[in-house]
Each structure stands twice: as C-alpha cells, then as structure tokens.
Amino acid sequence: MTDPATQAPRSGPGLHTVMVVLSLLMVGPFVWMVLTSFKSFTEAADPAWMPGAFRWENYPEVFRVIPFLRFAANSLVIAGWVTLLQVLTSAMAAYSFARLEWPGRDRIFFLYLGTMMLPGLVMLIPTFQLMVRFGLVDTYLGLILPAAFSAFGTFLLRQFMLGIPKALDEAAEIDGAGKWQIFWNVILPLSRPGLITLAIFTFMGNYHSFFWPLVMMKTVDKFPLPVGLMLFDSERGQATHLLMAGVSMSVVPLIIIFIFMQRQLIRGIQIGAVKG
C-alpha cells in the first residue's frame, strides 16, 4: 500500500482524519440501514436515526412475512450452479486458448473478445422468447443456463494461464499425460488463484442479479433474494423496518466474503484490466 515514490510517508493525523471522515460517509447509509431495521413500524416513518428501543424481533418477523430462507436458498443455489458451470466452461476454453496450439485459435479468441462489447440488452428479448419457446420460464434452469457461459471468464483465465511456465505441460506430456490430464492435474491446480477470483466475481454478480429473475420467475417461492426483497416495497405495502432488516441480512454474507477474499479480488480486477 505504501508507495514512497508518490509521496514521502506523511500519514499525519490530518490525513487519517480525512480518511476516517470519508470512510464514515461510505458507511453512513449502512448505519442508517441497520438502525432502521430495529425500529417499529411507526418509528420507521420518523426521520430520527435512533429507534426508541431496539426491536430484535423484527428479524424473526422477516422470516414470518416473506419466505426469506427460501429466497436465500434460491439465490445460493442459482449463483452456486452458475459459478460452478461458468468456472468450468471458462477454464476449459481458456486452456484451449492459452496452452493448446491449433489453427484459427487466435481469430476465434478475438471473436470472443468482441462479444464482450455487445450490450447484454440486445440479447435479452430474444433469449426470453427462446425461454418461452422451450418452456424454461419460471424454472431454475432458465436462470442458470444463460449465465453459465462467459467470454469475460474465458478472457480472465486465459490471461492467468498464459503466465504458467510452458515447461510444465511438456514435462507432463513426456510422462505420457493426455491433454485432459494435463488440464485437470497440472493447469487447474496452478490456476487456483484465478479460478477463485472468477468464482467470486461470478457468484457476486449472480447473487445480485435482478433483471433476469424479475422477468423469468413467476412463482414467489422461486424468487431469488433481490427480487424477493422487493415484496416489502410493493404489494405488501411499505414495511421499511422489515425491508431494512431483510436487506441487512442479504448484505452481511457479501461483506463477510469480501473481507476474507479481498486480496484475491483485487488481483483479479488487475488481471482483467491488463488488456481490456
């Protein structure tokens, strides 16, 4: 973090004060969210920050009013499957692009890169029509399949695999290993940091995803969390205190993942931008 080049070390109290104030600005909305989650229904309409008494019973109440656990389980299952499939298919494709020699490889790779520029919106409407056609509307499969293949993931892992010394493949080949064995036993274990990074990105992105589940899912019991939480903000009226309790519970796992995975993530962001 320290960079003597940019400035001589000057972390005086002034600098720390600025950083603390900025941090408070970033955290402030979350503080309000947690405080409001402890309010009563009437207090939630009062702009004061503090609840009169901390109502812990709001949290069990969330589980009574909406099937919160069901929503959370849906989110975890969907995001989990998407992550598994996407990491696997991306790793295979990346292996092909980064470590196998075959004619036309680089041309196909650039075609892949090009699709990263396509706005997803262009594809959404026809994809939905395809889903209607194949009866996948309101199914988990309909949410998982379109998200399971990613040009970005392929790109990220390719960048990563390019950095693994070529001699390892050759040594394994001399020992008589096939391409699949090299991929599975040599390259995959060595790409672990890249795989973990992609897994976090994919998981987070799909845990947050709102648009596609919103149009695809009709049965309340199949909603993932982001869509399910909106129930507090619509048909069941404006239960701000419960909404905030639900939102707090949905954000907490993210914060925990983030705190433990920070270093991996930061590395991944930097790899992904090398050649953008």
Place this chain on the structure above:
Amino acid sequence: MNNRRSELRRTLTGVGFLLPNILGFLAFTLVPLAMSFFIAFTDWDILRHNIFRRESLSFVGFENFTWLFTHPEFWHYMGNTFFLMLGLPFAIAGSLGAALLLTRVSRHPAALRGALVLATLVLIASGLVLLAGGMAEMGVWFIFGLLAAGMLVGGVLTGGTIYRTLFYLPHFTAGVATFVLWKKLYNPQTGPINFALTPVLEQFAAAVQVAAPVFAVGVPLTAGVLALLLAGWQVRRLVRQWDDAAAGSVAVALGAALLALPAGFLLHWLGMARPLATAGVIVVATALTIFIVRRPRPWGPVCARDAGVSAEIAIGLGLVPLLLLLAAGVALGAGLPAAAAGGIQPPNWLGDYAWAKPAIMIMALWAAIGSNNMILYLAGLSNIPPELYEAADMDGASSMQRFWHITWPQLAPVTFFIFVMGVIYGLQGGFEMARIMTLGGPAGSTTTLSYFIYIEGFETGRLGYASAAAWVLFALVFILSLLNFRFGNRNAND
C-alpha cells in the same frame, strides 16, 4: 500425411475443450443476436403474436427505427442516458483522489500512540454527548464516534487497508439492496438526508435574508467571475495548444463549442428563447474558432486536423459541468433573497423532475468512488517508476507540478480504460435504479434507454420497438468505442 493428421488432431482437441463454451455462446449470444436483428425489422407485438394468437408477423423495414426517431420521448430518454453519464468524470476524479490519498497512508508504528490518544478523545467526547443528550437524541453521534475511533486505530494499525475496504464496500454491495436503501434515504418526509438538510437550509435562508443585497449581488458576481476566469483559462489554453501545434482545427472547434455551450444555457435561463440561445452558441463558437485558427503558426501547420480532440473531450467533460453549475449560480443568485423569504425547502429528490437525475448521480458517485476504478488506480500508481519523482524533486517541482507532469500522464492508460468501460456501461445503465427507485419517473426524467427497452420488451410487449432500440444502443456503444480507440489510444500513448 502424418503432419496433416496431427494438425487435425490438435484442432479437434482444441475445439473439444472449447465446445461447452461454444455451444453456450451459440445458444445465448449468436442466436439471440440474429433473432434480435430480425425482430427489429418486424411488427412483433406480444399482444398479437404469441402461442395462442398467431397472426403472421410482417416485415416493416425501417419503420420501427423511424418510429423511434420521430418520437420526442425516445430522444428524451437518450438525453437522460447521456445526462446521467455526466457523473463519470466526477466518479473518475473521486476514484483517483481516493487512490492518491490511500497511497499516502503508511504503516507508522510511531503514529499508533497518537491515534490511540485521538481515538480515546473521540470516544470520551461522544460519550459526553450521549450523556448530555440522551440515547434517542444523541445515540447516533455516539455510534459514529465509536466507528470513527475504531476506524482510526484500525487505519493506523493496517496502514490504510481498512480504509480501502470501507471505500470499496458500497461498490461491492451495490445492487437491489443499496438502491432500496437509497430510495429510503432520499424520502423527503422520512429520510435522513432531508432531515439533516432542513435545519441547514433554514439557517442558510435566515442568513440570506439578513444580508439580502450581499447575496443578490455577491452570488451571481462570484459565480460570474469564476466562470469568466475558467473560460479565459480555457481560451488561453486553446490558443497555446494551437500555437504549439498540439491541437488541430477540429480540436479547437470542439473546444470552442464545449466552451460556448454553458453560455447558451445561461442565456436560455436568463429568459432568451431557445432558438436564439442556440444561435448565440453557434456564433460564439464559430467566432472563437476562427479567431484561434487564423493565428499564424510560426513553424507552419505540423499537426493533423484532428490532433488533440481527445484532450478537448477530456477537459470539456470536467469544464462543462463546472461552468453549468456556475451559470446556474449566475441565473439563480439574484433571485436568492426572494426565494429565501419563504424559507428554502430541501429538494423532493426522486419525486422532483429536476432533482431525480442529480439524486441518482449522487448515489452512483457514492458507489463508484471506491470501486474497481480505485483499485486500478492504486495498481497504476504503484507502477510509476520512483526515479521520475526523484528527478522532479531534484528540479524542485511543486506537488501540483509532480501531479500534472508525472502522475497524470503516467496514469493515462488507466484513465483511458476506466473511461471507455464507464461509457460502455453508462450507456447500458440505469435499468435497476429506474425499476427500483423511480419507475423511470417523474415524467420520464429517469427513464434511460435500457429502462425503455425493458418497458417495451417486457411490459407493453412491443418487441419490434424494443429490439430496434436495443440496436440503436448497440450502434451507440460501437461508435463511441471506435471513437475512443481512434482518439484515445493516441492520447494514452503520448
């Protein structure tokens, strides 16, 4: 023969590993892409063409596109999309600023004692405040005091890592949860933002009334002088760029047009009719361009006509919003005492036509400062060779000079990357915010292209219009990316 067989083998293996991905790519990218292109030229309407009612589709040629382009709403939504992207320069500046601050924080064992003392003082102060005011009134200050003390000690112990984590938090959690949260924060009656603003604005209104003439004259005058200084700086810069052959005539014209634009808005706000103000902008921009371009270049014309365009775009992105703000100060300043007489009400944020977009931009800024962009800038900063700064120090460069002559040019590739990605995402953005926070309102002021496509594609069900709009969006993304790479790469390589 053997050679060809081994080549075939290698191709089969290579494609074999690619196969799962390729199948997905075909099914969920290529086929939908082709379908979307086809739908854009048909009159597909969910109400008339579905599994139960199969009226035959008909091709309508470019009718969907002409329908879009002849409807003022579509231009309105496109304008909204671009307006919201004006937040991008602020977000980039914020990320860069945060990264610069973060690199200055270092692990300093000696500072720990000071931090502990300061943290204890903060704790005692907030404890006293709590005692004096009671939990209901002052509890929140106690909580913030507690957090501040913890952050300070953590920041000193970890050498700033904790600050980075906290800055990144809003971006990491950004999604439905934070949009819902901000919707509540912005609520004019029950939200904390206006709760905090109301007393501040009351004080301000009182101050304005006490010193009405000072404000009536002072605010427009200050804003006007600042605007003129800024404009003068930019004119001088343009002249110098032209003389140094760093900017061609296209760049000068662009710079002049961007400079004249806020003046046109000012004229319009001061009561001039729209066509007249537009004409004013054109006249001023043309006159300025001719004035500069007719200057003789001592060494003859040595640069291409479009040299320096990217620099003008970059500067314009910062300058135009600033000048617009100052112009608003000039236009509104004189009326300030009259407005303050009735007390100044805090804005109705998401419920107000004029404030909904700024409200969304503020929220986006909150989420964007500590985002991936900050991480990229941190990496970029640590890649700058220290020798550059050492050499600058020997020449006695000020910290401003160090920034503008070393840091900023060295970071140009990073800035370029962030800008390109920001534009691509910005054009497609705004759907979730609109859906959750405003439903595109009030009066369409927060409907972006992406939300429009959603409405047409999934609510009214006019797939033809939706697909046509999606392709317009695609064309915009494509053209802007091309322009970026055409002009931006040159800048990044300088």
